[in-house]
Amino acid sequence: MNLINGILLRVRMDMGTQASSRQPKPLPDARPPRIAISFLAPGIMKTVFALLLGVQFTTEGAEQIFVANTSAGTIGQYTPLGAVINTALVSGLAGPEGIVVDGDGYIYVADTDANRVGKYTISGAVVNRSLIVGLNSPWALALDGKGRLFVANYGGRTIGIYSTTGELIKAVPLPGFDYQTGIAVNDAGDLFIGNYGIPTTWIGSIAKYKTSGEPVNAALIPGLKWNWGLACDRNGNLFMAQNLPPGRITEYTAFGEVVNAFNSGLGAPTAIALDGIGNLFVADDWGGVIAEYTTTGAIVNGALIAGLQHPRGVTVGVPPRSVQLSGGDRTAYIGSTTKFTAECAGSAPFSHQWFLNGTNPVSGTTIDSCFELANLQTNDCGAYTVVISNVFGASTSEPVMLNVIPPVEHRTVPGIKLTGEAESVLNLDCASTLTPLPDWSALDTIYLTNAP
Numbered sequence: 001m002n003l004i005n006g007i008l009l010r011v012r013m014d015m016g017t018q019a020s021s022r023q024p025k026p027l028p029d030a031r032p033p034r035i036a037i038s039f040l041a042p043g044i045m046k047t048v049f050a051l052l053l054g055v056q057f058t059t060e061g062a063e064q065i066f067v068a069n070t071s072a073g074t075i076g077q078y079t080p081l082g083a084v085i086n087t088a089l090v091s092g093l094a095g096p097e098g099i100v101v102d103g104d105g106y107i108y109v110a111d112t113d114a115n116r117v118g119k120y121t122i123s124g125a126v127v128n129r130s131l132i133v134g135l136n137s138p139w140a141l142a143l144d145g146k147g148r149l150f151v152a153n154y155g156g157r158t159i160g161i162y163s164t165t166g167e168l169i170k171a172v173p174l175p176g177f178d179y180q181t182g183i184a185v186n187d188a189g190d191l192f193i194g195n196y197g198i199p200t201t202w203i204g205s206i207a208k209y210k211t212s213g214e215p216v217n218a219a220l221i222p223g224l225k226w227n228w229g230l231a232c233d234r235n236g237n238l239f240m241a242q243n244l245p246p247g248r249i250t251e252y253t254a255f256g257e258v259v260n261a262f263n264s265g266l267g268a269p270t271a272i273a274l275d276g277i278g279n280l281f282v283a284d285d286w287g288g289v290i291a292e293y294t295t296t297g298a299i300v301n302g303a304l305i306a307g308l309q310h311p312r313g314v315t316v317g318v319p320p321r322s323v324q325l326s327g328g329d330r331t332a333y334i335g336s337t338t339k340f341t342a343e344c345a346g347s348a349p350f351s352h353q354w355f356l357n358g359t360n361p362v363s364g365t366t367i368d369s370c371f372e373l374a375n376l377q378t379n380d381c382g383a384y385t386v387v388i389s390n391v392f393g394a395s396t397s398e399p400v401m402l403n404v405i406p407p408v409e410h411r412t413v414p415g416i417k418l419t420g421e422a423e424s425v426l427n428l429d430c431a432s433t434l435t436p437l438p439d440w441s442a443l444d445t446i447y448l449t450n451a452p
Contacts, residue, residue: 061319061392061393061394062079062080062319062392062393063080063275063316063317063318063319063392064077064078064080064085064101064122064316064317064392065077065078065079065080065082065273065281065290065305065314065315065316065317066078066089066099066101066107066122066314066315066316066317067099067283067290067305067308067311067313067314068093068096068097068098068109068110068271068283068311068312068313068314069087069096069308069309069310069311070095070096070097070309070310070312070313071095071309071310072088072309073091073092073093073094073095073096074087074088074089074090074091074093074096075088075089075090075091075093075096075099075109075120076088076089076305076308077089077122077124078290078305080275080316081304082290082301082304082305086124089120089122089123089124090107090109090118090120090124090126093109093111093114093118094111094112094113094114095111095112095113095114096109096110096111096112096312096313097110097112097138097139097140097312097313098110098112098138098139098140098141098151098152098183098271098313099141099271099313099314099315100141100142100143100149100315101122101315101316101317102143102164102347102348102349103317103346103347103348103349103350103390103391103392104349104391105121105122105123105317105390105391106119106120106121106122106127106164107119107121107122107315108131108141108143108149108164109141109313110138110139110141110151110313111129112137112138112139112154113137115133115135115136115137116129116130116131116132116133116135116138117132117135117138117141117149117151117162117166118130118131119131119164119166122317122391128166131165131166132149132151132160132162132166132168135151135153135156135160136153136154136155136156137153137154137156138151138152138153138154139152139153139154139179139180139181140152140180140181140182140183140194140229140230140271141183142183142184142185142191143164143185143348144185144189144211145187145348145349146348147164147349148161148162148163148164148169148211149161149162149164150162150183150185150191150211151183152180152181152182152183152193152194153180154179154180154181155179157173157174157175157177157178157180158171158172158173158174159171159172159174159180159183159191159193159209159213160172161211161213170212170213172209172213174193174195174207176218177193177195177207178195178196178197178198178199178204179195179196179197179204180193180194180195180196181194181196181227181228181229182194182206182227182228182229182230182240182241183230184230184231184232184238184239185211185232186232186233186236186237186238187234187236188236188254189211189212190208190209190210190216190232190236190254191208191209191211191213192207192208192209192220192230192238193206193207193208193209194206194224194227194228194229194230194240195207195227196227196228197224197225197226201225202225202226203223203224203225204224204225204226204227205218205219205220205221205222205223205224205227206220206221206224206230206238206240206252206256207219207220208220208254208256217256220255220256221240221252221256224240224242225242225244226242226243226244227240227241227242227243228240228241228242228243228269228270228271229241229270229271229272229283230272231273231274231280232274233274233276233295234276234345236253236254237251237252237253237254237259238251238252238254239251239252239272239274239280239295240252240272241269241270241271241272241282242269243268243269243270243285244268245267245268245286246263246266246267247263247266247267247268247269247284248261248263248266248269249261249262249263249266249269249272249280249282249293249297251295260296260297261297262297264293264297264299265291265299265302266282266284266291267284267285267287268284268285268286268287269282269283269284269285270283270284270285270311270312270313271283271311271312271313271314272314273314273315273316274295274316275316275318275345276318276321276322276345276346277318277322277345278294278295279292279293279294279295279300280292280293280294280295281304281314281316282314283311283312283313283314284311285310285311285312287303288306288307288308288309288310288311289302289303289304289305289306289308289311290304290305290308290311290314291304292304316347317347317391317392318345318346318347318392319346319347319389319390319392319393319394319395320344320345320346320350320388320389320390320393320394320395321344321345321395322344322345322395323342323343323344323386323388323395323396323397323398324342324343324344324397324398325340325341325342325343325384325385325386325397325398325400326340326341326342326343327339327340327341327400328400329400329401329402329403330400330401330403331402331403331404331405332376332402332403332404332405333376333404333405333406333407333408334376334377334378334404334405334406334407335375335376335407336375336376337372337373337374337375337376338372338373338376338402339370339371339372339373340354340370340371340372340373340384340386340400341369341370341371342369342370342371342386342388342397343369344388344395346388346390346392346395347390347392348390349390350369350388350389350390351388351389351390352366352368352369352371352386352387352388353386353387353389354366354371354384354385354386355384355385355386355387356380356382356383356384357382357383358383358385362384369388371386376402376404377404378404380402380404381402381403381404382401382402383399383400383401383402384399384400384402385397385398385399385400418446420448421448422448422449423448423449424448425445425446425447425448426445426446426448427442427444427445428442428444428445428446429441429442429443430443
């Protein structure tokens with residue numbers, strides 16, 4: 001077998017006629033339990049390490065649902081099962097429409113008829129009823145997890161980008177827009193804006209901008225009547241509530257392609273919230289309820305929260321869930337650098353604490369969800385985990401194993417000969433460079449059916 005000069009190879013051998021090292025990893029349950037989610041480490045070695053080191057892979061905490069009860073001028077607080085915590089957590093509002101909550105425990109409310117945005121704690125304390133003023137019927141709100149608050153100024157034909165302390169970052173004019181009733185952002189930096197349409201026809205569209213304010217497509221999804229609430233999932237897909245009776249929910253890709261649509265039991269939906277683990281909460285203005293669905297459209301509870309007075313805003317505070325460390329197990333050389341990156345669902349912002357072998361806090365360079373260890377030594381070997389937390393709870397990741405070894409000499413060779421036992425499988429991978437985290441690509445798979 002002739003090799004291109006400079007290509008590095010590795011051989012992985014699996015015994016048995018059915019062996020394969022490229023089995024897809026099983027996906028998690030679409031609806032995991034909400035109160036205590038336990039994750040089993042993949043593979044026997046990780047399970048043994050977890051038992052020996054006392055590492056527990058759990059999520060602790062529970063989401064909270066907040067509802068803008070528009071006609072009553074209140075914000076209600078509820079459990080994920082719909083039980084009342086406080087029907088008037090915040091009161092004295094003037095027709096509130098949009099509402100969002102962050103992981104630090106603050107609620108932002110579009111106090112629409114008062115032309116302002118207010119800020120409150122999740123316990124109902126007033127931070128600033130007039131955090132942002134001088135607006136013209138602020139309608140919908142969104143947070144991007146980077147400390148930026150987006151405000152759809154219904155009567156002003158603008159989107160305002162603010163800090164969470166109320167400072168204006170940028171005002172984005174919307175030429176050709178009529179009324180903005182929906183706004184959503186995804187992790188890729190896309191900003192979606194719902195244009196309700198002109199009063200004669202109410203035919204509108206959904207526009208796509210960047211979260212920095214630059215337009216991408218002013219009519220990404222055209223020809224929509226009475227489109228209202230918008231929300232994005234972890235995959236970047238967009239969910240839209242169409243208010244015309246009977247209402248419906250439509251899911252789109254970030255490029256405007258229809259994925260799914262459903263309308264079971266909906267009257268006039270006005271707002272949508274997602275919890276990041278497959279659940280969709282819809283404010284139904286006509287029915288006076290918050291209904292719960294799966295993101296595929298199956299009804300979980302058509303009246304999860306009932307007896308409301310024109311609910312037009314809903315948001316969910318979610319503890320960190322489904323924590324993953326990208327890159328997986330790795331081997332690195334003494335003196336080199338390695339980086340761990342954590343991902344999770346839930347309400348940002350998050351706090352991160354990193355541990356070695358379960359209980360030993362480790363120090364390094366931490367920037368947001370990235371943790372870097374430089375000048376690695378053999379005492380850095382072990383199982384690394386991260387605990388991610390917000391005001392709603394905390395979650396611990398599965399361990400990632402780090403092995404630190406002396407540098408290995410690299411040599412290129414003109415060829416290689418592979419041998420193996422009968423009925424085994426040899427997987428040949430290649431990489432252009434052997435860094436601490438090489439990018440291995442499959443080169444060939446050889447099935448040995450005869451003698452070695």
